[in-house]
Amino acid sequence: MNTTLLGRDSDSGTLDIGVLGIGNIGMVHLKSALAMANVDVLAVADAAPENRNRAERAGVSRTYEDYATLLESEELDAAVVALPPFLHADAVEVAAANDVDVFVEKPLARSTAEADRLLEAADAAGIAVGVDHTLRYQPDMKGVKTDYDDGTVGHVPYASITRLNDGPLGRPPARDAPPEWALDPDAAGGGSLLELGIHCFDVLRWLFGDLEVECAAIDGTLDLPVEDAATVLLRAPETETIISLHCGSYQWEELPEVNTQLRLEGIAGTISNEDHLPENFYASAAKSALTNVATRATGDEPDVFGPTFYLRAHYDALADFLESVRAGSSPPVDGEDGRRTLELTEEAYERATRTDDEELESSEVTL
Template sequence: MALPFLHRWTDSDALSLGLLGVGNIGMVHLKSAVAMPAVDVVAAADARPENRARARNDGVSRTYDDYEALLDAEALDAAVVALPPFLHADAVERAAEAGVDVFVEKPLARSTAEADRLLETAREAGIAVGVDHTLRYQPDMMGVKEAYDEGGVGHVPYASITRLNDHPLGRPPAGDAPPEWPMDPEAAGGGSLVELGVHCFDVLEWLFGDLEIKDASMGRTLETEAEDAATVLMNAPETGTTITLHCGTYQWEQLPEVNTRLRLEGVTGTISNREHLPTNFYAGAATSALSNVASRFTSDEPDVFGPTFYLQAHYDALADFCDAIREGERPPVDGEDGRRTLALAETAYELAAADAAADADDPDGLEAPEVSP
């Protein structure tokens, strides 16, 4: 249903868009936006000079070293918030003061409490909040959902999802030191469960409806402050499906390999995302990977749209948000969706912490169980 307070965008020309943060994912959003019809990327902000230079090389005419300065100076219809998570709430607050709709990189915030404050600020200002949960936009995930909705495998008693990559350390040998904030759970909101698990929660709710967390464990495969591995057991009451989720940032991800697995075990068969990968994905991704390696020696910019399997999903998510803003509709993946994934992550953290505390109190498991009279 259309939301009247979103009908501010009335210009017959392009939607005016600003980028708040043009690091790795910010550049993906920038390249997506400049390729879109009826979108005008007017400005970008980033504290790092090299990032601002990259944005200018990609056609952004005005850059700022501070996102507040951009919001003060530019007349925008919408902004992409691609800043570290500890800046999301402040950036949305500043955008709300300017009356600018926002598309926020996941996680929406570092906690549900912070998300609640962010969303209340947006409601009071009448701005829309979209969240970049892109897993549901990947063609393999869309293929799984279509096959599941068709009912060919019948009831699905069990499903599993795994998502692994090497964020934030990268593949060795290390060149530059990784950014500090992804290694800091206070700045990032957590570890692997927030970095990768929230995407998995979103696609699982998209498939099965509301989720209930039953148990969880966190691990540190590497010597990091936050978890780099998380395993969660869930139930989907609406469909009666038991689900396991595992995510981790301990495994190198090198195209053309895809380190995401989704399997639905139905009573008459199995649906896997592997069955729905684009037929040209591996060849295209491998060619792009080789091209990007070569670009390091020729000083050319890497082709970030090369592995289109992932990056087309980011394009489609941002395009859907922009279309919703034009039409005065609620974004298809909105702030409440982003908050729900954070609530699930918090419950998993709490259960894992409780289990760890219980194990510390009784490390040998020798405590006698309670017996009902």
């Protein structure tokens, strides 16, 4: 399917957008959009009154309880879908019915079947679908890709990526209960493999081309209805690279540490994302903040979200998508990219739940 948007009326003028869902990540997208030139946030939608109040305090004049009502009532160029995964397909279908391009928070959907459903609706309506796979927008990951593309380490037979955080439970002591959907396998679609592993699949495809799942294992270190740890062995046929991927939501995040490690073991050296991180997160943040203050006097554009490293990646991903809407071109990370990461996730789940007998049956034996 092709959800490329070509030939729609677009120019270099202001884009009118809406934000669907003002939870934690929705607020990040809202603040990103509010900081962008030539972008107007006309309205937001969220079922929770406290989230709508937050949006109003941030400067949004119109709020809706229901995202469908917003899409049907406002004249939008694009919408950010930051709703729980079980609402993504329906939101995209409503957006398609109202000729609104969509930037969808990852995962694109809970399954490839659900992704196909929303992409078919988008394709039929001629709207663009972008996906918020932000790992490739982080400066450390961009540094790895630049070094790899330069070819200085030669062929990379082996690579590894690890992504850990504290998941929906947060750091103890827990002050607020997590959203119910985040620990519901039906509503969320899965646990750490879908929430975190999908980011890793995307950045690995960005580096090495398409991937094949060789084997996988999922586990739980906590007593939860979804997995909080997963390990996947992958192969990249195009580059003949073997890759190990581990993700988990069992480790508390503690800045200035970075919770993602990526290493490429080349025949002529090693590339690591740690070589492209600020030497000191706090010093870097302070410097960025002072620079932003200085830009007010000079009239230069501030380094939006510069002090926060991760949030800047979300800003850049959304800005890239909106620029593609303005240009009438295919989003840099489109719906097919989002679908393929879901396909790899499903393959990993299937591999992880195979019995020994099934593994033997699937293996070819030659005499």
